[in-house]
Structures are given as structure tokens and as C-alpha cells.
Amino acid sequence: MSIRKYAVAALLALAGSVSMLTAHDAAKHKGTPTQGQIASVAVDSFQVKTATGTVKVSFNKDTKFEHGDDVVDKTHFTKGAKISVFGTKLPSGEIVAKEILMGNPKAATAKDEHKH
């Protein structure tokens, strides 16, 4: 009985680890995400309509696209999709995305991150 308990605990721990690996990369999160709706799609950027206006969200080879816990291709994101963006804001207001999530992100704030 006790061995079975340990086996179940080990399986749960393993499942937890896998889920942590595939879920959002907290190391990329600094601050709160910018949330909005994709207004238009270009080759290397989206225009995203937010509560405070429209911002340009650009992406590069390091940008991670996710839908729920799945990593997806950027073509998965189309006009009208609601997204959350974690990234670096440039003084111009443009956001260079590190991670773009479709749907509501899990609670992930700057406190999750401690890379150093």
C-alpha cells in the first residue's frame, strides 16, 4: 500500500514537473502582461488594441507563442484573438514580445521571476 502511495506521489511530481516545463516560462515575465485584441497581423508584428490604445507588438526568433499550455506557431494567432503579451517595452511604446499567450494567462507576475 505504502509503495503504491509513493508511486502515485512520484507520478504526480513527474506530471507536475512536465507541466511546469511546458507551461508559461515565468523567467520571461517581468511586470504585468499587456492584454488586448489583435487588430492586424504583419510578418513580424501585431497591432494590438488595448484598453489604453493600440500598440505594436513585434516578435523575433526568441518569441514564444502559446495557447493555454501548448506551444503553437505564430500563424495560430489571427485578427480578433485576445492575447496577453510579456516582453520588453521600448521608449516608443512598441513591445518586443518574449511570450505571447492566447486567452487569459495564469497568474504570472514579476515575483515569479528570479533569474539571477
Place this chain on the structure above:
Amino acid sequence: MRLSKTIIVIAVIFIVCFAGIALFVRGHGFSAREEPSSAETYVARKLRSFAIPADIRQASNPVEPTELAIAEGRDHFADHCAVCHANNGSGQTEMGGNLYPPAPDMRTPVTQNLSDGELFYIIRNGVPFTGMPGWGGEDSENWKLVLFIRHLPKILPVELEFMDEINHLGTGQGTTKTNPERERKE
């Protein structure tokens, strides 16, 4: 005979000096809220500079100063450094202003005149006997921090707002006197 006399004189001088220091410390107490003396500051900075290996001191930043690299350094600084150094690098925070020595105003020549390599070395290894920890970290991230430190004297208000979104420390215009007992001499 003459040698032993010299030894006795040196020993007496040593004992008198030690007793003097002991009496001073005993009567004076200590407080990290005091401003380090200029002699102490001078010696400490010279020692710090002397201790940094020449090859690292002369190293130049391998990361191109692009807008994105500076912004990434800014976010990193907001996340790890600003609690002591303030978002604007003034050092005027509750933590930084009460350290001994206090966190420097990084916008002034005291910091800006350090070489890229010296800044990198200090970020990675810290400074013993101060509040500056050795962060270690990835080299590329540390070099981006160096880029941002160079950018501090001309930081824009909008960038301070971005930093405040991350750490909620305020936009730190460098006017808050956190320790009025200290007169900043830089």
C-alpha cells in the same frame, strides 16, 4: 641592545595607536547611517580598482547598444538592482540610502568614469564590505546592465514609468532624502 630598544619603541607606538583606536571606537560607537570619511572612500575605491584584473578592466562591452538591449538591461535593473539603486540610479531608496557606504548615484562620474569591464566585474562579483552582492548571472545579461548604467544619465520619463510597472518603486526622480544625516559628496 639597540635593536631591542627599537622593537620596544615600535611596540609602544603600536600599543598607543591601538589603545587610541579602541578608545575612539568605544566612545564613538558605530552607525551605518554615517557618511564614510573621504579618506576611507578614497582608499576603498583605490583598492577596488586595484583588485579588478587588468584584462577585465580593459574589456569592452560585447553587446551592441541597441534600443532593445538597453531596454532589456533596464527591465533587469528594475527587477534586481533598483531596490537599492533606485529606478533612476540615484541610490535614493530606503535601502540604498542607509547602506554603508550608501549606494552611489550612478549617474555621476564616480560610476560613469568606471570602464565597462569594471562595471561588469562589480555586477558579477559584488564589492566586499559593502551592500553590493555578487550576482553572478549570465554574462550577456550583465553586459546589458552595463549598457543600461551608461544610459542612466539620459533616461527618459517613459522608461522610468516602465520600470515602475515592474517594481512599483516609483519613478525615483532622485529628490527623496532617505537619510538626512548624510550629505552626499559625489
